[in-house]
Amino acid sequence: MQMSLVIDANKCTGCLQCEMACSYEGEGVFNPTKSRIKIFPFHEEGIFVPYTCTQCDEAWCMHACPVEAIVLNKETGAKEIVNDLCVGCKVCTIACPFGTVNYNADSGKVIKCDLCGGDPECAKACPTDAITYQDANWTGYDKMKDYAAKAMPAN
Amino acid sequence: MSWTKKVLRINLTEGTCTPEPLNMEWAELYLGQRGLATKYLTEEVPPTTDPLSPENTMYMITGPLTGTMASTAGRYSVVTKSPLTGAVACSNSGGFFGNEMKCAGWDMVILEGKSPTPVYISINDDKAEILPADEIWGKSVWEADEWLHAKHQDPQLRIAAIGVSGEKGVLYSAIINDLHRAAGRSGVGTVMGSKNVKAIALRGSKGVTVNDPKAFFEATTAAKKVLAENAVTGEGLPALGTQVLMNVINEMGAQPTHNYKESVFAGASKISGEAMLEARDSDGKPNLTRNAGCFACTISCGRISTIDPQHFSVQNKEDLHPSYHGNSGGLEYEAAWALGSDTGVDDLDALTYAQFVCNEQGLDPISLGSTIAAAMELFEEGVITTEDTGGIELNFGNAEAMIKCTELVAKGEGFGLELGQGSARFCEKHGRPELSMTVRGQEFPAYDPRSIQGMGLGYATSNRGACHLRGYTVASEVLGIPIKTDPLETEGKAGLQIAFQNATAAFDSAGICIFTSFAWSLEDVAPQLDAACEGEWTVERLSEIGERVWNLERLYNDAAGLGGSADKLPPRMVSEAVTSGPAEGKVNGLDKMLPEYYAERGWSPEGDVTAETKARLGL
Numbered sequence: 186m187q188m189s190l191v192i193d194a195n196k197c198t199g200c201l202q203c204e205m206a207c208s209y210e211g212e213g214v215f216n217p218t219k220s221r222i223k224i225f226p227f228h229e230e231g232i233f234v235p236y237t238c239t240q241c242d243e244a245w246c247m248h249a250c251p252v253e254a255i256v257l258n259k260e261t262g263a264k265e266i267v268n269d270l271c272v273g274c275k276v277c278t279i280a281c282p283f284g285t286v287n288y289n290a291d292s293g294k295v296i297k298c299d300l301c302g303g304d305p306e307c308a309k310a311c312p313t314d315a316i317t318y319q320d321a322n323w324t325g326y327d328k329m330k331d332y333a334a335k336a337m338p339a340n
Numbered sequence: 341m342s343w344t345k346k347v348l349r350i351n352l353t354e355g356t357c358t359p360e361p362l363n364m365e366w367a368e369l370y371l372g373q374r375g376l377a378t379k380y381l382t383e384e385v386p387p388t389t390d391p392l393s394p395e396n397t398m399y400m401i402t403g404p405l406t407g408t409m410a411s412t413a414g415r416y417s418v419v420t421k422s423p424l425t426g427a428v429a430c431s432n433s434g435g436f437f438g439n440e441m442k443c444a445g446w447d448m449v450i451l452e453g454k455s456p457t458p459v460y461i462s463i464n465d466d467k468a469e470i471l472p473a474d475e476i477w478g479k480s481v482w483e484a485d486e487w488l489h490a491k492h493q494d495p496q497l498r499i500a501a502i503g504v505s506g507e508k509g510v511l512y513s514a515i516i517n518d519l520h521r522a523a524g525r526s527g528v529g530t531v532m533g534s535k536n537v538k539a540i541a542l543r544g545s546k547g548v549t550v551n552d553p554k555a556f557f558e559a560t561t562a563a564k565k566v567l568a569e570n571a572v573t574g575e576g577l578p579a580l581g582t583q584v585l586m587n588v589i590n591e592m593g594a595q596p597t598h599n600y601k602e603s604v605f606a607g608a609s610k611i612s613g614e615a616m617l618e619a620r621d622s623d624g625k626p627n628l629t630r631n632a633g634c635f636a637c638t639i640s641c642g643r644i645s646t647i648d649p650q651h652f653s654v655q656n657k658e659d660l661h662p663s664y665h666g667n668s669g670g671l672e673y674e675a676a677w678a679l680g681s682d683t684g685v686d687d688l689d690a691l692t693y694a695q696f697v698c699n700e701q702g703l704d705p706i707s708l709g710s711t712i713a714a715a716m717e718l719f720e721e722g723v724i725t726t727e728d729t730g731g732i733e734l735n736f737g738n739a740e741a742m743i744k745c746t747e748l749v750a751k752g753e754g755f756g757l758e759l760g761q762g763s764a765r766f767c768e769k770h771g772r773p774e775l776s777m778t779v780r781g782q783e784f785p786a787y788d789p790r791s792i793q794g795m796g797l798g799y800a801t802s803n804r805g806a807c808h809l810r811g812y813t814v815a816s817e818v819l820g821i822p823i824k825t826d827p828l829e830t831e832g833k834a835g836l837q838i839a840f841q842n843a844t845a846a847f848d849s850a851g852i853c854i855f856t857s858f859a860w861s862l863e864d865v866a867p868q869l870d871a872a873c874e875g876e877w878t879v880e881r882l883s884e885i886g887e888r889v890w891n892l893e894r895l896y897n898d899a900a901g902l903g904g905s906a907d908k909l910p911p912r913m914v915s916e917a918v919t920s921g922p923a924e925g926k927v928n929g930l931d932k933m934l935p936e937y938y939a940e941r942g943w944s945p946e947g948d949v950t951a952e953t954k955a956r957l958g959l
Contacts (some may be wrong), residue, residue: 198640200633205409215408216443216547218496227520231629231644231667237507303702310409312564314636 187262189320190298190305192235196315199226199233206310209257210301218290221298221314222307236290238285238298239263254338262321263300271295301307342550342872343367344402348446348468350461351556352535353394353453357461362447366886369958371882372403374430375849375889377448379427382892387899389559391423391527392509392534395455395908399556400441401449401499402542407548407635410868411567412562414439414854419560422526424511424536425805426608426709426761427906430529432848433500434634434642435521438496443544455536459575460488460501463545473538473613478504481516482661488541498542498779503701506533512707512783520669520699521634526782526804529702555871560814562636563856563864570859572819576640577855578631580621582673583613585786589843591679592793592818592827593921594853596784597681598736599713600777600912603788607686611676615688616643622650629667639855645670645692653693653743664696665702674808677786678709679746684736694746701750707762710783712745714763714775717954722768729754742747742938774827774911780805789913791923792817794833796826797933800907801837804891809854811840821858830929832934842886849889850882854876883884888957891941891949895959904947907934 204220212219222237228316245253254270255277257263273293277286286297298305300318308318319326345362350631363380370376377399390394398420405413416438441449445463455470457475459485462469477482481840485502498518506529507511513529514522523529567573589595590608597605609615616627625646632642643662643732644667647654654664668685671688675695679685710736717886718724719734726733730748732741732755737756741862748756760764763783767776772874777784808814815835817827827835830934843862847854850869869877897903913928942953949959 195400195630197641198631198637200637200640201635202638205636208944209409209553212547213553214547214549216545217439218443218545219547228668231646233632261666272842312633313640320680 188300188318189240189262189302189324190237190300190308190321190323190325191317193315194232195312197224197233197235198313199224200312202312203235203307203316206306207248210306211296218287219296221296222284238264239283240300242296245280245282246286248331249276251276258260258299259300261300261303265299266295266297268292268294293331342408342548343372344445344447347448347450348463349452349650350468351451351453351469352451352455352459352537355417355470356457357470359380369885370889371846371885372447373401373406373415373417373849373851374432374671374845375885375892376429377401377417378428378892378896380450380892381419381421382896383883385421387896389421391421391531393727395536396421396440396531396599397450397532398528398531398535399448399450402438402442402447402788403849404869404873406851407439408550408556408872409636410872411564411638411851412634412636412856413636415851416441417848418515418523420528420531421438421665422528422804422831423530424527424791424901427780427804427902428893429526429528429804430848431523431525432854433515433517433521433523434637434853435518437498437500437517437521437542438851439635440546440890442548443546444542445544445546449540449607449746451532451535451537454534458536458538460539460541461537462492462541465545466948476538477507480699481702482519482663485519486538489541492541494543496543499539501539501702502529502532503703505701505749505760506530506702508757508760510749510757511751511762511765512704512760513792514698514703514704516699516703520837522699522702522704524704524796525706527704527805547741547955550872551874556868559867563799563860563868566864567638567859569855572821572858573639573855574859575837577639580613581614581631581641581643581670583616583643583671584677585673586612586676587614588818589627589787592791593918593923594788594827595681596677596777596786596788599682599775600700600784601717602789602920603791603918605681605686605925610686611680611688611691616645616671620648622648627692628670632669633909636854637853638683639853641855642669643670647692647696648689651693652740653690661700663700664693664745668696669699673708675705675785678706679712679742682707682709682713683742685739685742686737690743694743697746697750703750705750706785708746708749710777711763711766712742713758714767714777715745717761717775718767718770718772722868723772728755762864777912778806779909780906782806782811787814788918789909789919789928790918790926792827793929793933794827794836796909796928796930797837797937798832798841798928800850800909800930800934801841803897803938804889810844811837812844812854813840814838815840815858819858822861828926830932834933834940835939838940842883842889844886845889846882846886849885858902888959889954891957891959895949898948907947
């Protein structure tokens with residue numbers, strides 16, 4: 186079964202545990218600037234919004250890469266960077282409509298979410314379940330259930 | 341690892357930024373943050389230094405866990421000699437500034453001397469600059485924050501700044517980072533202002549590593565579970581924030597009211613955490629929008645709130661910063677009691693507005709509210725009149741007067757500048773020093789020490805002046821953590837305070853939030869530090885560090901003339917009995933607890949640290 190990251194901004198407290206987990210998994214260091222997931226605080230609106238790659242099926246980044254350094258992991262559905270092939274041309278960062286592929290000046294390669302090979306650290310680190318890893322075919326399940334509960338006829 | 345082992349020393353007189361190695365011998369003995377910076381202070385700033393002179397130095401310091409995935413590990417402290425008390429000051433803040441400093445590669449940033457003109461400090465990893473701040477001098481924290489983000493074209497800058505109050509010499513000005521987190525107490529913002537420093541803007545991209553990652557993840561994951569399963573850190577604080585305490589403390593008759601004349605506040609439920617969840621009439625929204633976590637915090641006691649758009653403080657006031665009409669850092673219990681029950685104001689929106697002002701202009705709401713309350717008592721007694729207040733009818737319960745005073749202190753204007761000297765100086769000036777609820781010149785926090793006896797001993801002996809965050813025996817006396825003790829009894833409280841004070845000093849030196857101590861003991865902290873840091877970090881070693889830090893602070897205060905002679909409570913606390921509630925008839929038994937406390941500390945009957953104790957702790 187393929188899985189997807191599911192994000193519920195209403196549960197996010199902006200603590201950045203996910204960013205640290207991500208940077209540690211990817212770079213071996215606690216460093217939000219090296220995270221593939223970012224939390225955006227909207228101060229006056231009073232909300233924190235986690236954002237990362239949605240793993241598009243027809244991935245712009247993958248199609249744009251001139252050296253085929255972005256490949257599909259068939260098991261997880263993730264589009265993964267092959268570091269040995271990436272030349273750091275950044276075309277993928279331009280192609281991605283969502284901004285979720287970014288250049289890492291320290292390594293000269295791009296970085297993006299790879300779902301940690303099917304066991305995403307951000308979801309495990311999130312203390313409020315704002316980020317969860319769920320059945321890719323049923324990412325709407327919880328939301329549907331909430332609305333179903335509202336539509337439930339009174340006994 | 342875990343320490344970056346690098347310090348950035350900024351000399352504002354000379355205009356230099358110089359890297360130097362962290363003194364690791366001291367780090368071994370004092371750990372980090374509160375302990376380690378206090379060691380630097382005691383070595384570099386003579387105890388008799390004028391706090392607002394260029395000879396005072398300000399230390400902004402992280403702990404070894406700061407910047408890691410340990411829960412709450414985003415803290416930093418500001419250590420300096422306090423202009424409010426003359427004693428050692430150490431104010432601890434969350435948000436995202438401490439972790440950014442560590443990520444930029446610095447354990448500590450030292451500000452010494454005084455700049456001839458207003459400046460701000462820009463730190464981007466190794467690059468540090470002193471830059472002109474003329475355009476933001478005279479502006480609020482929030483305006484300075486916006487200007488710096490725009491000027492550096494960097495939305496991810498982390499900024500700590502002072503407001504106008506800190507520029508004008510209000511003695512309890514705070515340093516505010518990330519718009520609404522505060523290094524709040526003892527006037528650390530005033531010291532920053534005295535150096536002509538408006539802000540520090542940080543950007544770090546280096547990251548933080550730990551010594552033994554596998555052990556670290558095991559220890560921090562286990563410790564997070566302890567927090568999640570604890571009734572206070574897993575339920576009470578997430579649900580209602582620090583305001584979870586308002587109704588609890590009021591019901592046990594320890595809610596300071598009307599400048600501590602009373603200990604039960606009739607309007608408490610109207611300004612409580614529960615009230616923050618109730619939908620209001622005007623727009624159907626509650627005061628609370630959502631919880632906010634500081635960096636790495638899995639508790640999330642922080643509140644994001646709005647003010648009722650139809651409240652007089654904001655309605656039709658288009659010149660206010662837009663945040664007053666939107667969301668910002670909401671009401672905390674310490675602000676709610678000081679600006680609320682102590683002044684007799686039971687208007688939730690007035691308090692939220694005043695809290696926003698404290699954040700925007702960098703004020704300690706505890707000292708502010710307490711000072712306004714003392715002025716209200718003086719006003720009602722006829723000692724001061726509208727001639728002194730600039731026309732303000734300063735009666736208890738007058739929300740508009742409380743707000744007017746807050747605005748005046750925030751801008752250091754007129755009567756506000758007089759209130760800005762704190763309640764000890766204010767009451768002294770008007771000939772009624774006994775009406776100031778202070779120890780070492782710092783205003784009391786939210787717990788009547790006649791109703792919670794151990795807290796009286798805590799206030800009297802607190803090294804930074806009256807404070808709840810130096811030895812929070814409320815945990816034991818009210819909440820039963822780690823064991824329940826009788827709040828009305830003095831017996832055993834000396835040992836209890838000492839245990840809390842020592843453990844707290846260790847927590848405060850590690851880079852984590854003291855709120856974890858509702859659930860964690862040093863048994864939970866030691867494995868996290870041991871995995872993060874080189875060397876062996878045991879419970880015993882941390883306990884000893886805590887005791888060493890406490891005694892070091894005490895020795896500094898002794899030398900500043902603020903030792904045993906300052907271990908006193910205001911006469912109201914020891915001679916005027918509580919008038920109603922569960923503690924009716926009680927006064928604080930400081931005279932019973934203090935000799936026992938001195939003896940158990942290994943101090944002389946006068947409260948001096950003895951040669952034996954010094955030798956035992958390596959001081």
